[in-house]
Structure formats: C-alpha cells, structure tokens
Amino acid sequence: MSSEPLPLRLPIRRADRARQVADVLRQQIHGEAFASALPSEQELATDFAVSRNTVRDALALLKDEGLIERAPKIGTHVARRKYDHGLDALLGLKETLRGHGEVRNEVRAATRITPPPAVARKLRLEPGQQAVYIERLRYLGDLPLSLDLTYLVPDIGDEVITRDLESNDVFALIEEISGGPLGSADLALEAITADGHSAATLQMPEGGALLLLERLTKLEDGRPVDLEYIRLRGDRITMRGSLTRPADRTDWRVI
Amino acid sequence: MSSEPLPLRLPIRRADRARQVADVLRQQIHGEAFASALPSEQELATDFAVSRNTVRDALALLKDEGLIERAPKIGTHVARRKYDHGLDALLGLKETLRGHGEVRNEVRAATRITPPPAVARKLRLEPGQQAVYIERLRYLGDLPLSLDLTYLVPDIGDEVITRDLESNDVFALIEEISGGPLGSADLALEAITADGHSAATLQMPEGGALLLLERLTKLEDGRPVDLEYIRLRGDRITMRGSLTRPADRTDWRVI
Numbered sequence: 220m221s222s223e224p225l226p227l228r229l230p231i232r233r234a235d236r237a238r239q240v241a242d243v244l245r246q247q248i249h250g251e252a253f254a255s256a257l258p259s260e261q262e263l264a265t266d267f268a269v270s271r272n273t274v275r276d277a278l279a280l281l282k283d284e285g286l287i288e289r290a291p292k293i294g295t296h297v298a299r300r301k302y303d304h305g306l307d308a309l310l311g312l313k314e315t316l317r318g319h320g321e322v323r324n325e326v327r328a329a330t331r332i333t334p335p336p337a338v339a340r341k342l343r344l345e346p347g348q349q350a351v352y353i354e355r356l357r358y359l360g361d362l363p364l365s366l367d368l369t370y371l372v373p374d375i376g377d378e379v380i381t382r383d384l385e386s387n388d389v390f391a392l393i394e395e396i397s398g399g400p401l402g403s404a405d406l407a408l409e410a411i412t413a414d415g416h417s418a419a420t421l422q423m424p425e426g427g428a429l430l431l432l433e434r435l436t437k438l439e440d441g442r443p444v445d446l447e448y449i450r451l452r453g454d455r456i457t458m459r460g461s462l463t464r465p466a467d468r469t470d471w472r473v474i
Numbered sequence: 475m476s477s478e479p480l481p482l483r484l485p486i487r488r489a490d491r492a493r494q495v496a497d498v499l500r501q502q503i504h505g506e507a508f509a510s511a512l513p514s515e516q517e518l519a520t521d522f523a524v525s526r527n528t529v530r531d532a533l534a535l536l537k538d539e540g541l542i543e544r545a546p547k548i549g550t551h552v553a554r555r556k557y558d559h560g561l562d563a564l565l566g567l568k569e570t571l572r573g574h575g576e577v578r579n580e581v582r583a584a585t586r587i588t589p590p591p592a593v594a595r596k597l598r599l600e601p602g603q604q605a606v607y608i609e610r611l612r613y614l615g616d617l618p619l620s621l622d623l624t625y626l627v628p629d630i631g632d633e634v635i636t637r638d639l640e641s642n643d644v645f646a647l648i649e650e651i652s653g654g655p656l657g658s659a660d661l662a663l664e665a666i667t668a669d670g671h672s673a674a675t676l677q678m679p680e681g682g683a684l685l686l687l688e689r690l691t692k693l694e695d696g697r698p699v700d701l702e703y704i705r706l707r708g709d710r711i712t713m714r715g716s717l718t719r720p721a722d723r724t725d726w727r728v729i
Contacts, residue, residue, distance in 0.1 A: 231583045231607075238623070238671065238672065239607075242686075243703075247592050268587075268588055280669050284666055284667070301664075306661065306717070307717070308719070327490070332523075335498050335523070336521055354486070368494060402718065407714050408712065408713040408714070409713070411539055411683050412538075427667065428666050428684070429683070430663075431497075448494075453683075457662050458663040459660075460663075461658055461659060462560075462658060464656040464658065465565070466655075
C-alpha cells in the first residue's frame, strides 16, 4: 500500500473529458437510448456537466467512428445501428441475428484444398490430408457484416458444400450432417485495421476497425471439425457477454 | 436446401489467398510457433502451397499490422509479442499478466465527480449522487497496454482512491474494501480506431486498432459497483475464451 494517499483532485483535461463523454454516449446509442436524434449540445453539456466545446469534441470522435452524422440545423443523428454478437453461447450469425432480418451469404469459394500444416494440426488431419475450404461474405439484408474463411474436416466438409450455403449457418449444416449437436469452441478475438482488399470486400473504408475472430469448433465428443477466421465490421458488430469471478485466482490460466 | 450443389472449385484470387495465409501465420506468431525469425518465403510458399508473390502479399499485411518486421538479407522477424486477456473469467490486468512482468498504472485522474445520468443509472445511484472517477494508463513494464476509465460507487470508491492505485488492480482493492469476492460482470467489446489523443496517450499510431471494452462489475450480491471503459491496444492484446453450444437455440438472447 502507498503511504501517501493520492490527491483527490487530479485535473481532467478537455480531450480526456471528451473521451469520457464519447464512451458513455456510444453505449447509450448502442442501447437505443435515443430514437434517432441525439439531444442538443446544450442538453448534453448539462447532462455530462461539461462545456459545449467538450460535447462537440466528443461528438466529433463518434462522427469519426461513423456512429453519428451531424449537420447544421439538422442536428446530430444516429448513423448506424450496431448488432450484438454473443460471447456467452456458441451461435452462428443467422441464429444470433434472428429477428433482425435475413442473413444471406455470398459464397466466394467452396473447394477442397490441401490445408497448410498449422491448419491441419488444429483439425487433427494427417499430413497431406485434404480439407474443405469455404469463403463467404455475410450480409444482413443489404449490409455486409462479416467475411468468413472456413476450414472443415473432409468427412463433414464434403457434404457441407453440397448444401445451400447461401442461406444456412455452417453450424446448422454440420449438426445436420454429423447427426449431433456441436460441443464447444475456442476463440481468439483481436482488433485489427482493414487492409484495402478486405475493406473493399466488406464495403467499408480502408483502415476501418475490424474484429478478427479465430474460432475452432468441436463436436460434442471433442473432435475439432471447423476452423474459422472471421472478420466482423467494427462499426456493425458489438460482442457481448458476461464473466464470473473465479474462486481460485492464483493459478488461473487463460486457454 | 438448394437444388443445385455448388461447383466444387470456385477460383480463389491472389489477394484472397494472401489473407488466408496471413490469418494462419498470425495465429502461429501468437502461438510462438517461430522463435523470432519466420521461415523463408520459399519455405512458407511450400507450406501454404501458394506462390512466393502470395507469401509476400501476406507478409505485407502482417507488417502493416505491426506484427512483423522485414528487411533485405535479415529476413522476417516477429516485431511484437501479444498478450492474452481472458474471456472465460473475470480477472484484472495484473492477475491476467501474472508471470509476464510487472503491471504498473500511471494514475491520470482520481476524483469525485457527479456522473452523467447514464452512468448513475448503471451504478444504481440516486440522481445527483456522486461517484468516484479514476483514469489510469496501464503498463506492462515499459509497454502501454490500456487506458482505463473507471466509475465507482462512492461507498467503495472513496476508500479505493486512498489506496496504492499504481500497483494494484481495482478489482483487488474493491474486494479488500468490500470484504467479499466480486460476482460477475457484463461486457461489451468493440473494435474502434484510435483517435489522435488516445493514440498519443497509448503511444501507438493514430488510426491503429483498439479493443474497446465496457465492463459493469457487480459484487456477489448482484450490486453493480464498478463501470469501466477500457481501451486495449489491438497490437498488444488478444482476448481468448471458449464457448459452449446452448441446448435451446430457438429462444437464445444475448444479454
């Protein structure tokens, strides 16, 4: 413990205050606190107990993220709705977005390949054994949400690519074909910026933020069958979930 | 089901192949498959069964992300180690990075404030009731990893800011002060690009990718006590966890 308690008032700078305001506003927008128009600068300044200049700085941050639009006389409006993807249960995109609209997939590739050794190891394939590779651009209505690269074990994948990939989650097809439910998946989730080609494919600005999800999905018996690399548009998707505090924290290891 | 099975061979374009290679290599780098130097272009071309041009394109993508460095005659090296943060258990950064080095916090603000109404509601405060606000830049050794904005309920926060915030997780302090373990937390995780001010603070390039985590943490009895907005450097942190398939998927709702 420090022998000197901190001073109770360290100054908060204007740029820091703008970040504070932007973070709270961002979650209010996601939570649909505002129908479409945001409150006026003056109302926000009162709510947040900050100057109008700070409010303007905060709104500029959210505008740069593409979350809001601002125009003289028209005011500030929500530009883009974000959709929640779950961190609490293993679901496909179509299952996740049920009720929000139709998920359709543009199939960009669907073929047998000899996977790189690192992929073969994760799917427990023999060296040189083939896998099935599928690449899909996934839309909610007319909105591209994600670009998915999928490697499947051949006994399941060969059957998957004969099915309707345009309107089904791969998860649902695997369960149909394997005759049982999926078990669990290991996830790695990163934030990266979109390279030019990925950005063009996802119809977003180059350099925009992406959630990159690596997901290795297993059958109930633990056999890995599906390895995916998924680029989710950062301006369209929020991952949500809950965590509990482990009883023993001294020896906790992430996977 | 579609009546027309897909052709088994849709062509995969070079830029798409580069993305395929980059995604697998990225996870190999995170998994420390390579000591420091990556295999040669020719070895990678053989492993991935692609041309050397495709390998070069893939390495260019990873270089743009800051993950690798390339130089003539010296070859390709891992530029930056990433650290895993857990999606399976509620842990503070210091608990998470135990064994990787010393986590220290630069305290940028620590003060009582009147929180905006949206924050007060989440923390179940009365209108006008004060909260404690703490802003910390968190380092692993000399490496800035995250910028954390924290709102605490006053009965706990008033005591927290008298403690050593430079070297403790706020979670540990809350548990010491409240006399019991934390219960659970609700998370929202997004990818955004870093604005100029956040980037300068985190010593990263403007426009680089950030993981933005909103986390509302509750005591064991369910009372929310700690609302945080955490910017994690995308080039330094990977979130990892596992998910299981819910038995009933027809009525699944994310939180």
